[in-house]
Amino acid sequence: MSASVHPGPGSRQARLVGPAHRLRADPVAALALVLAGTVALTALGSLGHTLALSALLATTGVVVARALAVAWRRRVTIVGPAVGLSVYLLAAFLFARPSYGTWAQMLTHERMTMDKAFGGTVVTLALAAPVLVFAGTRRVAGWRRASVGTPWRSLVASPEPAAGGAGSGGRRSTGTEARRGAAEAATGALAALVIMMAYVSTESAQRGASVGTVVLSPVVGLLALVGAPALLALVVVGRRDRAERELAVHRQAVAAHLHDSVLQTFALIQRNLHDPERVRRLVRTQERELRTWLSGREVDALEATLAGALRATADLVEEEHGVTIEVEILDDADVLERDRPLLDATREALRNAARHGGGAAIRVLAERTGPPHPATVVYVRDDGPGFVPDAVAPERRGVRDSIVGRMEAAGGTARIDTAPGAGTEIVLTLPDEPREPR
Amino acid sequence: MSAPNPNPDPSTPPRVVLVDDHELFRSGVRGELRDACEIVGEAGDVAEAIATVLRTAPDVVLLDVHLPGGGAVEVLRALRAARCTAQVLALSVSDAPDDVVAVIRAGASGYVTKTISPADLVDAIRTTRAGEPVFGPRLAAFVLRAFADGPVVAGPDDLEGLTPREREVLHHLARGYAYKQIGLRMDISPRTVESHVSAVLRKLQLTSRHEVSRWAAERGLLE
Numbered sequence: 001m002s003a004s005v006h007p008g009p010g011s012r013q014a015r016l017v018g019p020a021h022r023l024r025a026d027p028v029a030a031l032a033l034v035l036a037g038t039v040a041l042t043a044l045g046s047l048g049h050t051l052a053l054s055a056l057l058a059t060t061g062v063v064v065a066r067a068l069a070v071a072w073r074r075r076v077t078i079v080g081p082a083v084g085l086s087v088y089l090l091a092a093f094l095f096a097r098p099s100y101g102t103w104a105q106m107l108t109h110e111r112m113t114m115d116k117a118f119g120g121t122v123v124t125l126a127l128a129a130p131v132l133v134f135a136g137t138r139r140v141a142g143w144r145r146a147s148v149g150t151p152w153r154s155l156v157a158s159p160e161p162a163a164g165g166a167g168s169g170g171r172r173s174t175g176t177e178a179r180r181g182a183a184e185a186a187t188g189a190l191a192a193l194v195i196m197m198a199y200v201s202t203e204s205a206q207r208g209a210s211v212g213t214v215v216l217s218p219v220v221g222l223l224a225l226v227g228a229p230a231l232l233a234l235v236v237v238g239r240r241d242r243a244e245r246e247l248a249v250h251r252q253a254v255a256a257h258l259h260d261s262v263l264q265t266f267a268l269i270q271r272n273l274h275d276p277e278r279v280r281r282l283v284r285t286q287e288r289e290l291r292t293w294l295s296g297r298e299v300d301a302l303e304a305t306l307a308g309a310l311r312a313t314a315d316l317v318e319e320e321h322g323v324t325i326e327v328e329i330l331d332d333a334d335v336l337e338r339d340r341p342l343l344d345a346t347r348e349a350l351r352n353a354a355r356h357g358g359g360a361a362i363r364v365l366a367e368r369t370g371p372p373h374p375a376t377v378v379y380v381r382d383d384g385p386g387f388v389p390d391a392v393a394p395e396r397r398g399v400r401d402s403i404v405g406r407m408e409a410a411g412g413t414a415r416i417d418t419a420p421g422a423g424t425e426i427v428l429t430l431p432d433e434p435r436e437p438r
Numbered sequence: 439m440s441a442p443n444p445n446p447d448p449s450t451p452p453r454v455v456l457v458d459d460h461e462l463f464r465s466g467v468r469g470e471l472r473d474a475c476e477i478v479g480e481a482g483d484v485a486e487a488i489a490t491v492l493r494t495a496p497d498v499v500l501l502d503v504h505l506p507g508g509g510a511v512e513v514l515r516a517l518r519a520a521r522c523t524a525q526v527l528a529l530s531v532s533d534a535p536d537d538v539v540a541v542i543r544a545g546a547s548g549y550v551t552k553t554i555s556p557a558d559l560v561d562a563i564r565t566t567r568a569g570e571p572v573f574g575p576r577l578a579a580f581v582l583r584a585f586a587d588g589p590v591v592a593g594p595d596d597l598e599g600l601t602p603r604e605r606e607v608l609h610h611l612a613r614g615y616a617y618k619q620i621g622l623r624m625d626i627s628p629r630t631v632e633s634h635v636s637a638v639l640r641k642l643q644l645t646s647r648h649e650v651s652r653w654a655a656e657r658g659l660l661e
Contacts, residue, residue: 324553328579328612330586363575363614381614422619 261289277322284324288315306339306376307332310366313347321354323362330367333376341410342376342430348402349380349426357384357424375412375431383423403428452567455479455494457487457513458502458529463552467500470556475563483507488516496524497567501546503530503537514544527566538577543643548572570632571639578611581642594637597644607634 265286272278288311307329314325335343346364353362360383369375399416403426407414412430454475458464459482468477479494481487484507491499491513499517503510510528517524528541528549538549548571550562562572581600588599600608603624610620617635621628 326575326614328575330579330582330612361614365575365579365613379613383614383616422622423614425613 257293261293262286281319281322285315285319304335305332306335306366309335309339309343310346310364310378313343314350314364317347317350317354321351323354323357323359325350325362325364327364328366330365333368338410339376339430341406342378342412342428345403345406345414345428346378346380348399348406349378349428352399352403352426353380353382353384353424356387357382360384360423373431374433375429377430378428379425380428381423381425386418386420386422386424388418388420451476452498452563453478453494453496454563455481455487455491455496455499455524457481457490457499457505457510459483459504459506460502463502467559471560471563474560484509484512484516487513488520491517491524492520492522495522498563499524499526500563501526501528501541503528503541503549510541510546511544514541514546518545525566525569527562527572538574539580539642542577542639545643547639548574549577550574551576571635573608573611573635573639575612575614578608581638582608582612585641594634597641600638600641601634604634604638607631608638611635 265282268282269279272282292311307327310329311327314327317323318325350362350364362380362382365379365381367377369377404414404416407428407430410430412428415427415429416424417427418424452475454471454477456464456467456477457480458467461482464480464482468480471477478496479490481490484505487499487501487505499513501510501513505513510526514526517526526541526546528538528546529552530537530541530549531552541549547569548562548566550559550572551574554562565572582605585600585605590605591599591601594601594604606624607620610623615623617628617631621631624631
């Protein structure tokens with residue numbers, strides 16, 4: 001009988017009015033509270049009657065004020081509070097205007113029977129049903145995410161139990177706020193219901209109902225209150241299970257990926273501890289791969305874009321030469337077949353920089369230039385020793401053939417910007433429209 | 439308790455406070471900076487960092503972006519509230535521009551990644567002490583992207599776009615050129631390059647441009 005569904009002490013709604021708080025905390029405690037209240041109010045006679053009515057009105061006032069305050073502060077949809085509000089007003093109206101006769105009075109006009117007490121409970125539940133169902137459906141999402149919790153709690157307690165526990169990811173959606181408003185309304189409605197049932201029991205006792213009826217009426221009512229959300233919860237259990245299965249599948253995919261990538265790399269690193277350079281390259285390549293994966297880009301689809309193709313090219317040269325290459329993309333674009341020479345020339349420029357750059361960092365910057373001559377431009381720069389272009393021996397054909405020749409054959413240009421001590425920059429330009437042959 | 443001398447004598451070693459939650463990283467940086475800088479304090483979290491900087495009034499704070507207790511942005515806010523004039527150089531292990539832009543907007547005058555070479559780090563600290571921004575290639579590329587569709591503005595005081603000169607300087611930075619090399623290539627003095635970069639830094643801190651503001655809003659930098 002322990003209060004296993006106690007909400008966190010710091011939870012916002014734990015500061016609700018007393019009966020509502022107890023009710024949310026534990027249905028058993030709520031039941032005990034109602035029974036004790038019923039006995040006490042019955043013993044007090046007509047004073048108890050008045051007290052029950054006052055308590056209902058006071059609770060209504062507090063709950064309505066809170067619901068409005070929440071709606072105002074959060075600037076959320078006020079559907080939940082509005083439905084709750086109408087229930088309170090209806091209840092208050094029925095109790096405050098005896099000349100119209102209340103259902104309680106109708107039921108207790110004659111000697112109370114078990115049937116009629118139960119009927120009164122059903123009417124009460126019917127009044128509260130919209131609130132319960134609304135609140136219940138709004139809470140389903142939050143409850144599905146929570147790995148612990150009872151159906152009761154999921155429907156009535158705070159959607160963020162124990163402050164950020166159940167992995168809702170920290171990011172709050174507006175849905176959460178709406179759910180909170182609905183929870184306020186549902187909580188208030190339950191509080192009103194409990195007091196109404198105490199009132200019915202008190203009145204029944206005054207009209208000479210049997211002890212069994214007086215006691216059983218709130219018991220049946222509360223069982224229904226606990227049972228209805230539980231049934232609703234059973235319906236959503238299927239949905240939650242499906243979500244859990246999806247999560248499990250996802251987790252498996254993550255595990256498989258980490259195994260194929262990170263764990264493999266760890267194994268390689270352990271075998272290559274004697275070769276720091278190789279370890280460095282392995283770490284670097286793995287880091288790139290992991291970053292790409294974390295960013296949600298598909299590794300396979302990478303080379304379909306300029307950014308992906310250039311990064312793949314950079315990875316290749318890093319792997320070959322053990323250098324560090326930083327790739328920066330100002331404008332991305334799809335890679336077309338005719339971009340192939342640009343990528344090949346970039347690769348050769350990077351190899352050149354890796355061979356002659358003296359280990360200095362290499363940077364790639366790619367951009368698209370606009371009209372009047374739209375083109376893709378790739379800058380490859382190393383901060384190495386640089387060279388005198390004219391002094392390159394004729395037999396070193398790398399730059400001339402594989403970079404300049406390649407670009408010109410494709411209708412583009414390659415400019416080499418270097419001087420001793422000033423590093424080297426190769427600028428590759430591929431116009432969208434090939435230039436007219438001269 | 440703020441630094442009394444905003445323009446200290448450049449011939450003296452800069453007084454540096456080192457803020458990073460990894461003791462190993464701090465000891466590594468301490469070793470690398472020993473000859474060129476005077477480490478006057480160290481801290482491992484936000485509260486300690488604020489207290490140490492206010493107590494020692496250093497020239498430069500080397501500030502890790504990811505700190506327990508609120509991150510570098512919290513430290514920068516507190517230092518600004520205390521009217522501390524120490525220059526802050528942010529150190530980031532990530533190369534994600536959002537982290538970098540967040541600290542820049544909170545008042546850091548530059549950032550470098552933790553993979554920087556010791557010599558470059560010393561240079562960056564000296565530049566930071568002189569009140570000049572340290573603008574890495576990655577940050578330059580981010581700014582170019584953020585301002586890509588912006589208007590070309592006439593003067594440096596227009597916050598919504600870059601001047602052609604600023605754009606050219608950033609473009610060179612993104613390609614990996616150092617301030618001095620940019621000056622040579624653009625035929626302007628290194629001081630002029632620095633003032634262009636300063637203007638861009640100010641725009642980055644103050645502009646309402648969509649992409650920058652979105653980063654800032656997500657990081658809780660805009661109230």
